[in-house]
């Protein structure tokens with residue numbers, strides 16, 4: 001049974017509106033993991049101010065944003081590729097590198113498998129261990145890297161929130177170099193982690209010729225409708241990937257927004273503080289008030305296993321009628337039909353979520 005994920009993802013408000021007979025303002029969306037603070041106000045002002053610039057083509061070389069990102073990460077602009085969301089970056093890794101075999105660590109973001117298959121690659125699966133909160137063994141990951149042309153690693157991984165230590169990442173990168181495998185580390189959600197735990201390979205990237213870091217700007221800066229992401233890698237790799245990118249795939253408004261958000265330090269800190277505090281609150285409330293299992297992920301979302309006689313799809317259906325959208329995880333290989341994912345939002349919104357979950361759990365099994 002699939003409701004709001006009929007196109008494979010959460011955050012599909014049109015489908016939700018049609019299913020639940022509500023308009024967007026009546027829906028509280030916990031099914032997509034977007035910063036609940038909304039975009040920094042400067043982004044909205046800038047877009048209004050600059051609307052007339054849509055009569056021109058955007059800069060095909062993305063020079064200003066590349067330079068700003070290079071400064072932020074202390075890398076050279078030649079190490080950066082800007083994309084139409086992290087999703088375009090992921091597609092470009094497969095298009096540009098043409099792997100015959102792609103290693104996928106389940107449960108994970110469905111686009112890794114979908115794009116790999118769409119471009120003709122064969123999938124080699126590895127399943128995270130449930131008893132280890134879906135983190136695979138180190139040796140299994142190293143083996144996967146040795147046996148494939150390209151491997152995707154989510155850090156933090158969606159929907160489990162699994163992260164890796166710097167030591168583990170360095171070991172994976174070393175293995176990728178040794179076995180000539182491309183290692184794509186998807187850091188779409190890393191900005192939500194406390195700064196000191198945003199362990200990254202960034203500083204050493206020039207040295208790793210097989211490693212690509214993928215970043216999203218749509219989630220942390222709440223601009224998924226604008227679409228913006230980037231990759232950081234060795235300059236030769238970037239050239240290879242750039243050759244496959246459609247010109248002007250990143251629009252002018254997205255570029256302007258990206259340039260503006262990089263100065264938003266107060267907003268960044270406020271977001272991290274909010275998410276860290278609220279994640280603990282939501283986790284504890286679900287465990288104590290509902291007795292359900294919450295996996296200890298690190299990101300701005302939580303994976304939950306229902307311990308009651310109701311499936312995630314049924315829960316989603318009933319919550320949807322209350323105007324609250326959650327993401328059923330039944331379709332993720334490796335997860336069960338009692339697993340769902342929720343984004344962490346503001347205190348007030350999270351309280352509404354908990355209240356609604358309690359109400360639904362008391363209603364019992366649907367007839």
Ligand SMILES: Cc1ncc(COP(=O)(O)O)c(C=O)c1O
Pocket residue numbers: 084085086087088109154157158186188215216217218219224227228229
């Ligand atoms: C793990 C992961 N990577 C990448 C993306 C794509 O993000 P973007 O909106 O930047 O294309 C998503 C979107 O949900 C995601 O969950």
